[in-house]
Amino acid sequence: MHIEGFISMEKKKLTSLEEALFLEGEETNVQYRQYANPQLANLLSLLGLNKHFKKAKGMKVWDDQGEEYIDFLGAYGALNIGHNNDFVINKIQKVIENPNLLQTAINPITTALARNLAMISPGNLQHTFFCNSGAEAVEGALKLAKIATGKSRIIYCEGSFHGKSMGALSVTGRNKYKKFFGPLVPLAEEVSYGDITALEDVFKKHKDIAGFIVEPIQGEGGIILPPKGYLKKVEALCKQYNVLLIADEVQTGFGRTGYWFACDEENVKPDILCMAKSLGGGIMPIGAYITSEEIWNKAYGSLEKCLLHTSTFGGNTWACTAGIATIEYICEANLLAEAGKKGEYFLEKLYDLKERYPLLREVRGKGLMLGLEFQSIKDHYILNKFIKGKTAEMLEEYTGGLVATELLNQHKIITAYTLNNPNVIRIEPPLIISYEEIDVFIRALEATLEKYKGMTGLVINNVKNIFQSTFRR
Secondary structure (H helix, E strand, O other), X not given: OHHHHHHHXXXXXXXXXXXXXXXXXXXXXHHHXXXXXXXXXXXXXXXXXXXXXXXXXXXXXXXXXXXXXXXXXXXXXXXXXXXXXXXXXXXXXXXXXXXXXXXXXXXXXXXXXXXXXXXXXXXXXXEEEXXXXXXXXXXXXXXXXXXXXXXXXXXXXXXXXXXXXXXXXXXXXXXXXXXXXXXXXXXXXXXXXXXXXXXXXXXXXOOOEEEEEEOOOEOOOOOEOOOOOHHHHHHHHHHHOOOEEEEEOOOOOOOOXXXXXXXXHHOOOOOEEXXXXXXXXXXXXXXXXXXXXXXXXXXXXXXXXXXXXXXXOOOOHHHHHXXXXXXXXXXXXXXXXXXXXXXXXXXXXXXXXXXXXXXEEEEEEEOOXXXXXXXXXXXXXXXXXXXXXXXXXXXXXXXXXXXXXXXXXXXXXXOEEOOOOOOEEEEOOOOOOOHHHXXXXXXXXXXXXXXXXOOHHHHHHHHHHHHHHHHHO
């Protein structure tokens, strides 16, 4: 039996890295559909977003035809210091002989990153737990809140996005991602984002609330900013009702809004802060949460409890080296101030376009985390006439995707819509972006808005893409 299995394996041709590097675009599409996620491939094809990129550096990426693109998506905020940053790569080269994974010893690299995070985090946040992603950071933060308080209920916001693992999904505010996976973690309750009265009503109603998790800016919700002063009022309310404030800064952290963390703008001091994405410098996957000494000791401050929550790859040498280097690079390049100034410049240009083009319904954001909301094509007669069934249902809210298609294919600009509101395009470029590159985006968006003033042309163009994509499959 063992020999037969070995012979069978021998007959299967494995793909080497060298072969993968030279896979042609169409062959990649075929194999991805066969071995990965076929319908994701179909969605990208329908929206005209199925390019094949071969090279990346800084703000730029190049496709398999050698065409150059400017990246205004930044891997959903994970590329704050750009693609393939040399500073981070060179730092990682210095630790290639160090043990990367060794759980039976204290790692000095992990220790140094934990200290540095305490230095830049708001308030008295001191103890860090390392993991591999934002969703894992949220999972750890929810468990921390429960064990530290001895309570079980978590309050979260409508329109929020905290991840798709089971605990994080339970506090994510869009039913589309939750409805097939019930029952989720119990005692998770939704409240309106930005509504301090509604939050206090919930706090008054329940005595078993361990934590309130909130994004300082809702990223996947469509780049939604709360009313000014909301977060500071939340902080006071949490203290009043003995509820831990969990700030999800996975997308807003490390300079994205012009501050180390978005909470810093109003001097908000959360009890637990989640981070990930750009902490790894766009090179290594790494997530973390940080909390105060008091909360950590209540949760894991004994020999009996110190290993109740762990991660095999969390705090590994390469990832933590990338984290140390990323923080150092942000400091040396003065990217916090740069993000603030460039964001103001960007917003001013976008507000001008909004005034002149009705298709652009709203502009909002902070620093270099900006959102463009477009009018919906839901009731457009051409869409209703030619596209039916599930495809029509999917596309009716994807105006953002249609505009992103135009920007990509006609202007070589990479963007994407937000998950909870696909009529919104996010703008989250690396913080190293130049003013000249901002102007390139503005000109491209203006050309698109001018071309599709009445939206009919935009719909017709994308109906063509749909038919062509369907025919190719």
